[in-house]
Amino acid sequence: MGKTVNGESTEGIGFSVLLRKGLFRGHWKASLLIPVLFFFLHSQSYAGSMVHVAVSLPPQAYFVRQIGGQRVTLQVLLPPGANPATYAPKPGELASLLKADIYFRIHVPFEDAWMKRFRAVNRKMLVIDTTEGIEKIGKDPHVWLSPALVKHQARQIAKGLSQVDPAGKRDYMANLDRFNRSIDKLTRTIEKRLRSFKGRTLLVYHPCWGYFAREFGLKQVAIEHEGKPPGAALLAKVIRVAQRDRIHCIFAQPQFDSRSAQIIARQIHGRVVLIDPMAEDWAKNLLRVTDKIVDCLGR
Numbered sequence: 001m002g003k004t005v006n007g008e009s010t011e012g013i014g015f016s017v018l019l020r021k022g023l024f025r026g027h028w029k030a031s032l033l034i035p036v037l038f039f040f041l042h043s044q045s046y047a048g049s050m051v052h053v054a055v056s057l058p059p060q061a062y063f064v065r066q067i068g069g070q071r072v073t074l075q076v077l078l079p080p081g082a083n084p085a086t087y088a089p090k091p092g093e094l095a096s097l098l099k100a101d102i103y104f105r106i107h108v109p110f111e112d113a114w115m116k117r118f119r120a121v122n123r124k125m126l127v128i129d130t131t132e133g134i135e136k137i138g139k140d141p142h143v144w145l146s147p148a149l150v151k152h153q154a155r156q157i158a159k160g161l162s163q164v165d166p167a168g169k170r171d172y173m174a175n176l177d178r179f180n181r182s183i184d185k186l187t188r189t190i191e192k193r194l195r196s197f198k199g200r201t202l203l204v205y206h207p208c209w210g211y212f213a214r215e216f217g218l219k220q221v222a223i224e225h226e227g228k229p230p231g232a233a234l235l236a237k238v239i240r241v242a243q244r245d246r247i248h249c250i251f252a253q254p255q256f257d258s259r260s261a262q263i264i265a266r267q268i269h270g271r272v273v274l275i276d277p278m279a280e281d282w283a284k285n286l287l288r289v290t291d292k293i294v295d296c297l298g299r
Helices: 015-021 034-048 058-071 091-099 109-121 147-164 166-197 210-215 232-244 259-267 282-297
Strands: 051-055 072-076 102-105 126-129 201-204 219-222 249-252 271-274
Touching: 051 058, 051 147, 058 072, 058 147, 058 166, 058 282, 072 091, 091 109, 102 109, 102 147, 109 126, 126 147, 147 166, 147 210, 166 282, 201 232, 210 219, 232 259, 249 259, 249 282, 259 271
Parallel strands: 051 072, 051 102, 102 126, 201 219, 201 249, 249 271
Antiparallel strands: none
16 A cells, blocks of 8 residues: 555655655655755756757768757767678667657768668657768768868758757757858868878778768779779779879778788788767868878878
8 A cells, every 4th residue: 555645645646745844854864865865856857858860971070069968869870880881770779769859860881771760760850961961972972071061061960950859949049150160160170181182092991982082182092892892903903093192191091901901001001990980079170071081191
């Protein structure tokens, strides 16, 4: 049988009601818990008012945080170090999408393969394609590596958040404006550092820096083609290009096996330089990548 307070049963009564009815009156030990429990209840209420956002990649989480601020909570599906071309979400990760109010889509391979199942898990979840309207380079999904294209994605994020949380629209738009200014500053810094290397070639193992190269006047030459290692003819061509253009670095990403890149680097008497397209600290990462490009091309 449930406990009674002032002659009434407490069964099924919420905690705040029990406080008003005096359940803890006279119990000094229990009363010490009241401030803690009030904090818990307040935090639960606050969390419940936040927008639950799901994204595929860590850099997207950075963009959402810049715009959503304290109004959003985030779920990133791709774990650190995982390959976005082959990753398969675990059942628990799929189930966590039940909480999502909105999913910002970016069309990486695992996301495209699983999107129907993502939608089936939570049919109320709004899905926003942040790449809509972007001029793609073939099937290359790496649009988050171009600052100019990130501004486009940021507008889509602000629009989507305003749709599911109209009360926060003013905050989202103010944050969008602030983020755009920071992107403009970042772009100017990168342009200044790469100005003397316009037209130079970036030799990359996996072709993920095409949008970055296009924006900053570089040429990307990829060793891998559509996820496949190079054949003899392509390998010979890459080596000729490397020798002709005095290329001493092959840029690879830590999510992929770099042993093939190491073999090619030895053939051109060069080295493999790891640059990470998936790093969450997006702005700082692009500056790190720029420094590595300058170091390689400046030799």
